Structure formats: C-alpha cells, structure tokens
Amino acid sequence: MLQDQTILRIPGPSPIPPSVQRAMNQSMIGHRGKETSDMLKKIAPGLKKVFGTTQEVAIIAGSGTAGLETAVVNVVKPGEEVLVVVTGAFGDRFTKICEAFNIKVHVLNVEWGKALNPEEIKAFLAGHPEIKVVFSTYCETSTGVLNPIDKLALAVQEVSDALIVVDGVSCVAGVETKMDEWGIDVMVTGSQKAFMLPAGLTFVAASEKAWKVIEENDQPRFYLSLKKYRDNLLKDTTPFTPALSLLFGLEQVLSLLEAEGLNNVYSRHALMKDMTRAAFKALGIPLLTSDEDASPTVTAVQPEDFDAEEFRKILKKEFAISIAGGQQHLTGKIFRIGHMGYCSPADQLQIISAIEVALKKLGKNIELGKGTAAAQQVYLAQ
Amino acid sequence: MLQDQTILRIPGPSPIPPSVQRAMNQSMIGHRGKETSDMLKKIAPGLKKVFGTTQEVAIIAGSGTAGLETAVVNVVKPGEEVLVVVTGAFGDRFTKICEAFNIKVHVLNVEWGKALNPEEIKAFLAGHPEIKVVFSTYCETSTGVLNPIDKLALAVQEVSDALIVVDGVSCVAGVETKMDEWGIDVMVTGSQKAFMLPAGLTFVAASEKAWKVIEENDQPRFYLSLKKYRDNLLKDTTPFTPALSLLFGLEQVLSLLEAEGLNNVYSRHALMKDMTRAAFKALGIPLLTSDEDASPTVTAVQPEDFDAEEFRKILKKEFAISIAGGQQHLTGKIFRIGHMGYCSPADQLQIISAIEVALKKLGKNIELGKGTAAAQQVYLAQ
Numbered sequence: 073m074l075q076d077q078t079i080l081r082i083p084g085p086s087p088i089p090p091s092v093q094r095a096m097n098q099s100m101i102g103h104r105g106k107e108t109s110d111m112l113k114k115i116a117p118g119l120k121k122v123f124g125t126t127q128e129v130a131i132i133a134g135s136g137t138a139g140l141e142t143a144v145v146n147v148v149k150p151g152e153e154v155l156v157v158v159t160g161a162f163g164d165r166f167t168k169i170c171e172a173f174n175i176k177v178h179v180l181n182v183e184w185g186k187a188l189n190p191e192e193i194k195a196f197l198a199g200h201p202e203i204k205v206v207f208s209t210y211c212e213t214s215t216g217v218l219n220p221i222d223k224l225a226l227a228v229q230e231v232s233d234a235l236i237v238v239d240g241v242s243c244v245a246g247v248e249t250k251m252d253e254w255g256i257d258v259m260v261t262g263s264q265k266a267f268m269l270p271a272g273l274t275f276v277a278a279s280e281k282a283w284k285v286i287e288e289n290d291q292p293r294f295y296l297s298l299k300k301y302r303d304n305l306l307k308d309t310t311p312f313t314p315a316l317s318l319l320f321g322l323e324q325v326l327s328l329l330e331a332e333g334l335n336n337v338y339s340r341h342a343l344m345k346d347m348t349r350a351a352f353k354a355l356g357i358p359l360l361t362s363d364e365d366a367s368p369t370v371t372a373v374q375p376e377d378f379d380a381e382e383f384r385k386i387l388k389k390e391f392a393i394s395i396a397g398g399q400q401h402l403t404g405k406i407f408r409i410g411h412m413g414y415c416s417p418a419d420q421l422q423i424i425s426a427i428e429v430a431l432k433k434l435g436k437n438i439e440l441g442k443g444t445a446a447a448q449q450v451y452l453a454q
Numbered sequence: 455m456l457q458d459q460t461i462l463r464i465p466g467p468s469p470i471p472p473s474v475q476r477a478m479n480q481s482m483i484g485h486r487g488k489e490t491s492d493m494l495k496k497i498a499p500g501l502k503k504v505f506g507t508t509q510e511v512a513i514i515a516g517s518g519t520a521g522l523e524t525a526v527v528n529v530v531k532p533g534e535e536v537l538v539v540v541t542g543a544f545g546d547r548f549t550k551i552c553e554a555f556n557i558k559v560h561v562l563n564v565e566w567g568k569a570l571n572p573e574e575i576k577a578f579l580a581g582h583p584e585i586k587v588v589f590s591t592y593c594e595t596s597t598g599v600l601n602p603i604d605k606l607a608l609a610v611q612e613v614s615d616a617l618i619v620v621d622g623v624s625c626v627a628g629v630e631t632k633m634d635e636w637g638i639d640v641m642v643t644g645s646q647k648a649f650m651l652p653a654g655l656t657f658v659a660a661s662e663k664a665w666k667v668i669e670e671n672d673q674p675r676f677y678l679s680l681k682k683y684r685d686n687l688l689k690d691t692t693p694f695t696p697a698l699s700l701l702f703g704l705e706q707v708l709s710l711l712e713a714e715g716l717n718n719v720y721s722r723h724a725l726m727k728d729m730t731r732a733a734f735k736a737l738g739i740p741l742l743t744s745d746e747d748a749s750p751t752v753t754a755v756q757p758e759d760f761d762a763e764e765f766r767k768i769l770k771k772e773f774a775i776s777i778a779g780g781q782q783h784l785t786g787k788i789f790r791i792g793h794m795g796y797c798s799p800a801d802q803l804q805i806i807s808a809i810e811v812a813l814k815k816l817g818k819n820i821e822l823g824k825g826t827a828a829a830q831q832v833y834l835a836q
Contacts, residue, residue, distance in 0.1 A: 073714065073718070073722075073798075074714065074722060074796065074797070074798040075471070075710040075713045075714050076471040076472060076473045076474075076710055076796070077471070077796070077798055077800075079800060089457070089458040089459070090458060091458045092458075097479065328457040328458055331457045332455065332456065332457050336455070340455075340456060390799075391798065391799070391800040392798070392800070393800065414456065414458070414459070415456070416455075416456040416459055416773065416774070417772075417773065418459075418461060418773040418774070418775065418804055418808050419804070421803075421804055421807035421808055421811070422800055422801070422803055422804035422807070424807070425803035425804070425806070425807045425826050425829075425830065426800050426803055428826075428830055429803070429830050429833055429834060432830070432834055433834070439827075440823075440826070440827035440830045440831060441822075441823030441824060441826045441827030441830065442823060444807050444810075444822075444823045444826045444827075445821075445822040445823030445824075445826075447807075448807065448810055448811050448814070448822045448823065449822060451811055452811060452814055452815070
C-alpha cells in the first residue's frame, strides 16, 4: 500500500491546506513586536466576518474545551442556574464544565440524531425564569446535526433575558454564522475543524449584552478572562504568549476564505453534504439525521445490516481513509464522515467511490457506481 | 472553489509525499561533512535496488535531459554511429543531443502510440554493424507506451555488440527495472516522476560493458563525466556540490519504497493503469495504446467526439485537477493522465469519478458512475 498517505475525513482535525502548512513553518518572531501586532491587526477583521459580529473575537491558545470553559466562567456568575441543551456527546461538555464550577445545571436532552426544538426550549424557559444562560451546540459533531441556533435565539428572546451561548466548534467557518444578527451572546469555536488549522486555538466572541454580564461577574478567572483578551486585542496584542505558528496559519486561512468568498465556502460545504447524503440514499444505507437537521460539515450514517467498525477498518486498510465511528451509545452503530475545511467535491467523489468498494469488500450487495452517480448528479444539478 | 488545492495528475512532476516534503525542509548541512557521506551511504543500496543493478548509480544535480546527455557524452565516442529508436516526443530528445555532439544518428521511427518492435531493431542492426549504441525509451511519456526494453536488449545482443542506453525517466521506480539481468548498459532516470521528488536530480547507472567504453572514451566532458560521479560515490561523496535538499528527500523516498516493498509499488502502478483503462473502456472512450503496450505510469486517451483541450479546461475549472494534453502532432487530440509515484487506487477513483462529471459538463452522453464502477471492479478483482 502507498506509504505516507492518509485521507483524513474524520469530523476534525481536518486536513491543512499546503499554503497554511507553509505559513506555519515560518521562523518564530517576538510576540511583543510590531510584526505580531500587524498580524493581529490583519487577522481581526477576517475573524469578525466569519463570526458575523462587530465585536472583538478573542484568540486563545487552547483547545475547544478551553473556549467552552471561557464561555462558562465569564458569563455565569457563581450560584446562578443555567440550561444546557444536549443533542449529543458535545452538548454534554457544557454540563461537565458548569458542574466543575458548582453551577446549577438544568439539562434538556434531545434524542441523538435530532436537532433541538426551539419551541421546547422556549416552553422550558417560560417555566424557569431563574435560568440566566442557555448553552447549546451549533453543529453536534457526534451526530452530524446542525441545530437551528438562529431560531433558538429568537425563541429564547421571546420569553427570557437569558444569554445564549453557542459551541460552534465543528462548523463555524463552514456554515453561515451571523452572531450579531441572530442575537447569539457568546460564540465559541476551535481551530482544527472548518478553520483548517491544527488544534491549539479557540476563538470566543461575546455580544454587548454578554459584555455587561462579563464585566460585573466576580467568578474567579485569569487565563480565561475574556476581558483580558479583548482589552489586549484593542491594543493589537495578546494578554499571554500567543501560539505564534498557529497565528501565522490563521492569517493564511483567513486569506484563503477571503479569496474563495465566505458564501462560496458555505455553498461548497452544503454541496458536499448533499453529495454525501445522495450517495448513501442511492445505496440504500440509512442516514442518522433528516435532511433538515443535517450539518454541512459532517454526515452520520447508520447502517442496518453491517458493522460500522468493521467497515471503517476496511476503508482504512484498503485506502488509508480515516472516517470516525460513533460515540457513547452510538459506538459501533454509526460512522461519521467529515467534509469540512480543506475538502472539495472532488474529495467527496473519492470518498464515496472508495466507500462503495469497501462495502463490497464487506460483503454488502450494492451496485457499484450507484452512490457515485448520485453524488455526481447532485454536483451537476447545482 | 476551494483554494490552494491542485490535484496533480500530469505525467510528472508528480505529487510529493508529506514526509518527503518535510525531509526536504531540513536545514542545510556541509556537503563535505560526515552527515552527507552517511546519507549517500544510506541512499546507494536503495537506488541500486530500484535500478536492478550492482553498479553505482550516479546522482547528478540536473534535470532528466542532463542525464540523457550524460549517457551520450560518456558512451558515444566522437565519429561513431548510433541508432535512436523514436516512439514519441521524448525518444527524439536523444537525437537532438547526439546531433549537438556531431554524432551520426540513424533514426528508427515507431508510430506514436505503439511500442517498439525488437525484431525490427534487430533487423536494422543486422544491416548496420557500424552502430555502436542503441538509444531507446522505457516509458514514452508523450504516448503512455511502455517499451519492452528487456526484449529489446535480448534482440540487440543477438546481432550486435552495441550498447543499449535507456531513458527511464517517466517510469523507473514505478515499474520493474532489472538493468543487470536484462543487459541494459546505461539507464537514466529523473527525480520528478515515480521517484516522488521535485525535478532537479538525474540518476545514471552504467554496466560493466559500458564502463569499458566510458573509460577509454575521449569525448570532452566535465560536469557530466560519469567516472567522476562513480569514483566519488565509492568514497561516499560527490564530485560537485550536491542538491542537498533533494538528497534529504531522496533518502526518505527510498525508505518509503522500502516500506511498501518494490514489488508492491509495481503492482500498485499496474493496478492504477488497469483501473484507468477499464474506466475509459466502460465509457466507450478510446485509449491511444493497446493493453499490451500501455505504461503503468501514464495513460493516454484519444477521444473521437470531443476536444481534449476543452475537456482538460473543465476538469481544471471544476475540480482543480491537472492532467496533460498531447504533444506535437497529438496536441488537442489526446489527453494524458499520470498515475505514478505518490498516487493510490483511491486517487484513481477520484480522477475517474471527476472525469465522468467533466464529460457530462462537456455535453458528452455518458452513463454517470459507469467508468467508476469498472475501475472499482478492477480493484476488487485483484
């Protein structure tokens, strides 16, 4: 087998574009010098566009979980009650962080594979006026669901003053995100998904409404104090040592997104989703999510008559293709294909045609080329 | 369209494996120091294996043409007559080099798209005992033909003492090469094809029989003196400044080839050829070469009812896929797909499924998925 090839189609980390890899290979520079300030100045407007906000977007050296914790410790005051909407494994992360800080958590569980229902949350909040913050997930990586956070925000605002905090880790930069317009109060994402970078950076932005809470919040925090990041960013610097090579990469990522055009980036992701879904439908293999709930960045497939783990092994052994399995109670029951960031319709054609071969190898009776043809048709119909 | 993606499927340069790219990124070292000697010591046996020879394989900083010229100026004595077997654009290169050195060239032209016929060459040599060297091409890149150089050598040896010089630029390291066993006297190749490196190195080995000629040849030469390279190689060094970063890369390439196993490397190339050919046959699009003459490293396709250049433009515009056009009188009439070096069956599935889309975009009435299915079947049948 060809050595040194990994076709990475897990839902993050995602592949790194070569120009980003090169950018990250630059020699280190002083992070308190003019060059770093100039770089931060160039990065800021691009990040704001991706977030759909005029607020500063904090760049924190840390993984996505550091970003989620930043949201919690900055907007929740000790003793307050919050609602966590759990649609899968990652929604649960907010609960664990809140509990570590002795915050009283109400959990609203949604069946895995389904999107949250804004009306249900609205009804819950109407009965719980003490809830100060609603935590939810934009794309639930573990199920491939894209939650309607725009509708969620509308619904929440109708009955409550609660802040709306969104984990956008596995989709922001791959799907439209209009933080200000939709009324999202805190948006968090990470570098290793649609941002086409290695893990190691988390980005956090807060609304004016959230800033009022943050500024008078006496919850102890230091490294994850959002105010420190914002105040330093306004002076084109960072409160702590920045992860420089990732910043070099981020600058290049933003110029790639700008060159493609954000709307084209989003259409490309939607197209890859549609191609993938059409292929599995044509092959008669059930998808975990409905068309309406499906995320443009990751597709979860729920086979009925073969073992997902066995299938993944074949795909890896034959083609060096890495896709993800299921998490928690979905382990062995689903597989997940990432199609985010540095990933094209040609890459989806590759995955789909290789998947057909792997299905045959597994002994499944499919018609070769049928899934590929369905994906091709979707491409041609755009 | 996704920025910064180029799916390079021209018949060289070919894509570089990431670990080779990383190896080439190493800092420069002194080329007269122990580290470089150690590296040359590690490289030598791997190169010999690829060439199928116990002779030293010279590593010359230069492109493939420098290697071809090395062959000419070392084994042909001024005033001698040679035969050049021309099966396409690259066979012609030998003629031009010989003519630049005032060597009398007999040319045996073979129809483009067909392999040379050893019997024909044997007959020619029988009538021309004055010919001292026969030049031929292993893989003719311009037509995708793999010439039967083993049979050629046998045929030549039956009637002549002429040296057999082979241009192996676009296939050595992708197809079996047994220089010693077959009786090839000089084998030349370059770094940018199946060797998975950028252009910039050419490799040349000579047989014992050739060395006798080389040593008593008074044709003026300095940079391309093969003896200088061999004598220095025997002391683990180079006569002139080596292209160090390419040597770093070469060391890694050889360890990748070793890890895969040379026979597996050759089977992979043969499989990619068979997948590609099956796809075009299924789609009813004619191939330029016969199954018997086809090279495992490049496939030439000769469409009857659409323009090859128009088709290439669509493939590039839609999918950032680069394939090659035809050369000289085949310009616009054929297109060529490289499948050599860092290229896998999964990559062939990608190209084929993308090609189907491009054909539809061009207005050709094909059944989507049919070529892909044919390639998938070939993969499954191995």
